[in-house]
Amino acid sequence: MTGPSRDVVQAGRVSGGVHIHHGAAGAEGTGARTPPRQLPGEPHRFVHRTAELDRLDGLRTAEGDYRPGVCVIAGTAGAGKTALALRWAHRSRERFPDGQLYVNLRGYDPGEPLPPLEALHRFLGALGVPAPAIPAEAESAAALYRSVLAERAMLILLDNAGTDAQVRPLLPGLTRSLVLVTSRDRLSGLAVRDGAHRITLGTLAEAEAVELLRTVTADYRPDDTPEQLAELSRLCARLPLALRIAAERAASRPHLRLDDLIADLRDESALWEALSTGDDEEADAVHSVFAWSYRALPPQAARLFRLLGLHPGPDFGPGAASALAQLSLRRARHQLDVLVGAHVLEQTAPDRYTFHDLLRAYSADQAGHDEPAEQRTAALRRVLDWYLHTADAAQAWIEPNEDRLHLDPPAEGVAPLTFAEYDHAVDWAEREHANFLPAVRAAEQAGLDRHAWQLAAVLYNAQSPSAVAADWLSVGGIGLEAARRLGDRRAQARLLESVGFCNRRVDRLAEAFDAHTASLEIWEELGDRRGRADAHNALGLIAMRKRDLDSAAAHLTRAVAGFDELGLGHWSAVCRSNLAEVHYQAGRLDDAAAAVEAALADHRRRGDDRSIGNALRIASDIHLDRGQPEAALRAADEALEIATDLRDHVMEGYWLLSSGRAQQALGRAAEAQPSYHRSAVLHRRLGDRSREARAWQGTAQVYLASDRTADAVGFLRRAAEAHRTLNDPWHEAAALEALAQAVEPEAPEEADRHRGEALRLLGPFEDPRAAGIRERIELLRRSDGDG
Template identity: 55%
Template structure:
């Protein structure tokens, strides 16, 4: 069974997904006087990190002296920067021209000029699979800048704002490698002149020059002398003196492109007893049957392809087979375990074979147990798999890879979301050894490393007709996502799994993914989409006679209606769910749904009925011991006790809830429950404590991307300042809260903010500067006319009589 607490998260989740711009944060035990909130650029702990994300410098780098000097002139500190924008330089050129090597060589040479660090990402703009999006890049950059993994924004705009805020006033280098489009780059441009950006691309990216003032360096092939120097540098110590003509001919056969030169030189270095004349003749005779890569200049592309083929043909058979099978991996990089699944071999043996490929410069080692291709080599390996492997062998290899991801993700899910129902995956295929995890941190580490692979892996399953794998992976990854992974990324995974479920006629899988999509859309405030997904899931559950699934969806629908303040609909859904849970004998879910119904009744102003529900639910949650459900019940009970005038009990209950959130390290719950604590503190006259609680709540909700709840914290702050007779501060916060609720179409909370604003305005002694209290009450009454529940009717009456 999967349920959801009244205002909390999706089933089985205890992690937060934070977004927004960081502001100053206050932690207060005892504070005398007022607390002033100013728009600081960073919260403590954010931005203090000095990232060092540059990959290792390129070995045997030679020449390109003029281009290095140009980069010094364009990006070095001390450059006259007439605007507030960061300097941007695009290194453009043909594939294999050494753009990345040049960028990394300059970045390493210049790193001391950037005391606040270096950010780097390979955007994979020209890989056969999906390129890295700006949102994914921002995710990695924010982690590198010290943002906790649970605090990475879910929205691209919020993430970009936080990113720019953290870079403001710093001197830091940003390297964006292998960009394909301006849209990949532009959100990653800082707003600070102290943070230059170095971009590499095959394209000219002219839009960056026109709109962002980017400078461009075009990298061509190496002059013959420099090409020969590179060959000699790589082979130094391995070969005796050779004829200059042979070196020049080898360079020419490589089209004087650094990538091809390095591959050829590695072959020459590892065959020191074969004369260069023989190696050149062998390369010249290499099969010309390969089609030229579609990368611009056909002669250069053919030369690169020929060098690849020449080096590939020299591999031992098992290394050659692994090389082409790795071309089937859909993600940007892979672990040894994934390679072993593709090859149907042991990790120990595959690791040795991977070393052979790395030594031949046909593969790059990205880190401990992480490997990847240059994009040209990936395309070459993929073509080889199609040309030299039987189709059924490729299909079997891909299925083993999918099985490895599925069963490893299942192992991670057991630690990240314990107690979840099995998905019926069956045992892994022969030749597949999934990863096992010793603890929670090990599981989180794996999903963080593999996060970029999950979307392309699921889409590869869908495209290849592996519908069962696509559906199961999408379902499992809902619970086994990295804590910092944005839900928007999982939505794409879910849609691929949903397509596969429908194609396979898997109605149960379709319902599960629709249900989960409903939760994901609700967390992103897309409530219409959320309801549509849950309604479709409900119809399927009823069609299948799945009563457990039906009750879960009914409860979820009640929560969406509650969030939309459709209180009668919410209560009706909760009643339906509660009746079915009782029939099924699931008392914990009965208590959960009872808490949710209490929330609907309380919002409708039926406080005594809500109190009765919550008294029973709270006792049940204490007995069951689930801290998240207990904390939500404590928070709801606190609000009820506060309305009944028992301020001391309300304070104690809310404090207990916040303590549970801190134990769970769950910012979603902490941010929401702090609103109840702030309200109780304000009622008791603890104004400094209330301000600190509201400000912490606003900070967390901003990072969560929940603007509506951030505005609730602003309203609480404004009401506290009103109680302190600090009218100007109160009006400032209440005006902002009302504006956000209006923008989001939340008429109820907009009306409450306007009513609170009117109460603050009444302290102005009739000053004529700004909107009057009467005008604000009138606007609130107009908004409240859409609501017919008891609380709305009573509030509308008070406001009409001129009371707030």
């Protein structure tokens, strides 16, 4: 995410985010980040559909845009709608310089379709909008989405849409973008109301179907005749999905006569007709091919296939598969290879697998038919146990100082992963991130409340260090409700703590305060001294974020005393570091330096890298205020090295602010600007608007020193507005003071207004630092008046 040092950030009149300009070329980026490139891989062995590809090419007007910018690719299940859309999208990427967005709306999955609001949240996040800035209501989020896309040329692929209502909030309005929608329905409302084009994808012509079969089988069965292949294509209703599965089965049995395979398929067709109540010829053909392939699987592979339909998430690895089917990891990998070879499962990366939505539905349906209810429940318990215990093992590396839950042993046949080093644990957390919320939801829906709350609690500490805090809040909400249903007060308090910390990280300070206050009440009720100390530390951090420094110091002092009484030296040192920051914020530099030096020495003795880095960041700020920029930069650089080693974007983004200030004080603008730039990008992705705005303010100071006043003013106006929206008077006042300095040469009256407003905002603060800033601003106003 780091650009070259020649990259600069430019504010001004932008919608939805900061714009980046790369060198002299000045090509505008997307929201201060690399344009999103979300398309899945291009389909393998794609044949024909040339007329449809030509029609898609023809959507572009002579002016090079797309109006109306919506096209629905409709067709029956298995007709190759997604493959066509991806084929065209990949070969047309250059037409959309601002990137591509992709989402599977899961309109036909066995589970719930993806709500438009969730899709909007994903898209807005990819476009650089921080989580707290995304409205909770779908209508407002859609309006923001249209604003962000207003000047961009993007390709947006909405896959597997079930209804017009799923699609309409995701249409960008009048832009240079194009939306491709795939659906089994015609979505006539989009044509009537939105002027959408429609391409209806039918079955392949017989010659095309035969060619597709030949493409897959030629290297294995060169002697099959065109007549035999034509017969096989007719039994597959000439649908690409069914043809590929049938071709794969034929290719895997090169010594079996094709006539015998065709006879087997006819038998499966008869079986399906006996079981089916529908009369849709194409759907029957797809189901017949599925059944044909399923019944040809070895028994162990067939069992794994149907149990995988119970997996709650979008993809999975061998570990989860082994838990579902009670197989060894080696055996699970082998059976997964069998399923991939049979073309009933897709391998998307090493040790990662997913289903086509039709096959997922068929798999779950077979589990319902062939597995008794108690066996299905047992399989779900096993995979949830696998996630729970593997996450617990990851927590031991990612958050080793956090208490681990006392878990029941995993079910028989479950072999959770263990990790040999920190990076392996983080790799797992990143791979499985998309499965965390579905796993907790599956536990809730199955009535497994103990699994639901324990998964939520453990997954909070087993997240990747760079995970977006807002992503866990839905997980935590489900876990908290499960704990309440169980009447487990200790579990509620623990989850409320995590909910509070997540809300603080995304600037929802009121919600964070309520959660930590409720947690403290429960710990008081239970007489849990450790819990009380944790809650006071958390409330102290919120008070410090709100710059209620007296309250922060009171809470943190109580936390230190509580941890000291319990002999918890690590947490006592953490709170002493936090107290050092309170002293620093108040301008009591000697007290801050003494506290942070003692805490840093304690952290170094314990080898706690994360806490060492945080103490170094505080020390850097103190050095800078004391006029020691070299020492400040050394401390910040050591902290940043720790953040990089830990792959922790939360810490890296925050500590880059200190690094940028030190570099700027040393006159190293060429180094400070990229530090602020990366900090802004990281905080935008993480949803921390306050710290993102501070990065903008740092960039503005660099620009002021470089005589780029107009750019500086743009950033400072945005920073002041962001802090005002967040109800953060301290940082708003700082932005306004800097803005006054920037505009004063050309607009002295405006500068005076900004200084007056800054003084008003600083009025309630009584600490030495606030008093010093007020005195400085008042002196400037008197000086201007005398002039």
